[in-house]
Amino acid sequence: MRQREAAAAQCCSRFHPEREGPLRRRGVHERVCKVWGEAESSGLPGNTEERQTAERRVRDRLPEDASARLVSLRGLRCSVCGMKLRLAPLNVPLERRLQTAAALQWVFSFLVLAQVCLSAFMLLLLSDWWILAVLYAAWLWLDGDTPTSGGRRSDWMRSWRVWEFFRDYFPLRLLKTVDLDPKKNYIFGFHPHGLVSSSKSSLSHLLSRPGGGNVAVIALGGAAESLEARPGALKLQILNRKGFIKLALKHGAQLVPVFSFGENELFDQMENPSGSPLRRLQNRLQSIMGVALPLFHARGVFQYSFGLMPYRKPINTVVGEPIPLVRNPSPSSEDIEGLHQTYLQSLTHLFEQNKEKYGLDEHQHLTFI
Structure with missing residues (x-):
């Protein structure tokens, strides 16, 4: 005993x-x-x-x-404590296997798909089939404006089951607080952190479409905020982010704060406090390449101890109320600053109103930097 x-x-x-x-x-x-x-x-x-x-x-x-968090075959271990290698159980239902496969393809696409495609292009260019690579390069040049002018929407690809398996892996839920007028355009400010980028030209094209019903989603924290992303982090890089305010005023698009509870729980990140050698290196690379390189890690496919697969943590993305505004093609600094403060207040209200519903404590608050 x-x-x-x-x-x-x-x-x-x-x-x-x-x-x-x-x-x-x-x-x-x-x-x-x-x-x-x-x-x-x-x-x-x-x-x-x-x-x-x-x-x-x-x-x-x-x-x-x-x-499900206990390790099979080599003795029981507590997965919360992280003792020894935590293997996935063998008797996992097929649906969960398919969910893991869907998440794996997302990780592959995000990390290495571009490098694989570039390598395949170079090999094709150096082979006897080089003419195909030349034709593909010519098509890329002629089609270069498509990504910034709406792209090519495919309802067939949107209906693939892989996206449902990916959604259920965490699972993901999108929750609205009010109904939005389909005759208006909106800018969704997404928080926390930003691993997704968008160009100003593509946003302007989307918000300029007549008839309304368009939504531009911007991860406002950008590359800098991704270096702060880790479980429990509530720091948002937004105090100096005001370009989206000017864009909203110029196009008359209503601002909508969006907070995704659980987003920062998907990955751990190597410790990189401000001023540390690693953080200085990351900041330097960010200034050169324009993208951040967070050293993240989580779980694997067949074990739970390490890897680049995200944790199975629920994500609840809550869409707040739109902030009404009047279109102003030439907004002043006072106009931008005033709407920026209103947006921060609306985002804080959205967070405080919903945080305890999704696992946060009463004493936890957002920090704007």
Whole structure:
């Protein structure tokens, strides 16, 4: 009994406070630690049938979301504490496998698809089929304005099941607070952080379309805010971001604050406090290339200990109320500053009104930098 209690105490002592969440609040973490202590003190090897039978019995005693976090085959470990390699269970339903595959294709597309396509283009250019590469390059040159003039919408591609599996991987939910007038244009200010970029010309083209019903989504934090993105982070780079205010006034597009609760919980990031050598290097590379290089990590495909796959954390994206404004083709500095302060107040209100619904504590607040 003492050995079992000692093992459970060791597990609890290594619990990371920054990863407290639903498991901790519901007391599931303590139950996982207790089970881990029982397994460690049983003396059964991890690769025996008896140990696996004991593990199955343990899973039956835990809630589904906790039992899925226990490591199979090599002894039980508490995934919250991060002890040893946490392998994914073998008996995962097919639907969850497909969700993981959908998330994997997104990670591949985001990180290496461009490099793969460039390499394929160069190999084609140096082969006997070089004429195909030349024709493709000519088409890119002739078609260069398409991405900034609306692109090519494909309802067929939008209907692919892969996007539904990707949505359900986390899962993702989009929640509106009010109905929007389809006869008007809108600029959605998306928070937190920004790994998505957009050009001013493409936004202007979208907001200039007659008839309304268009929405331009801008990740306002930009590259700098992505370097602050980590679980629990609530710092928003917005005090000096006023270009979107001027754009809204010039086109008469209403501003809508949007906050995505859980967005920063998807990845961990290497510690890079302001002034550290790593942060200075990242800032330098950002000034040269125009994009940030956050060193993020999370889980893998077949294990939960490390990798570049995002964590399965729920994301609740809440769309706030639109801020009414009057079109002003030549806004003054006072006009821009006044609307900027109104936007900050509206964003703060949206966050404070919804934070406790989605797992944040009352004392947690946004910090604008």
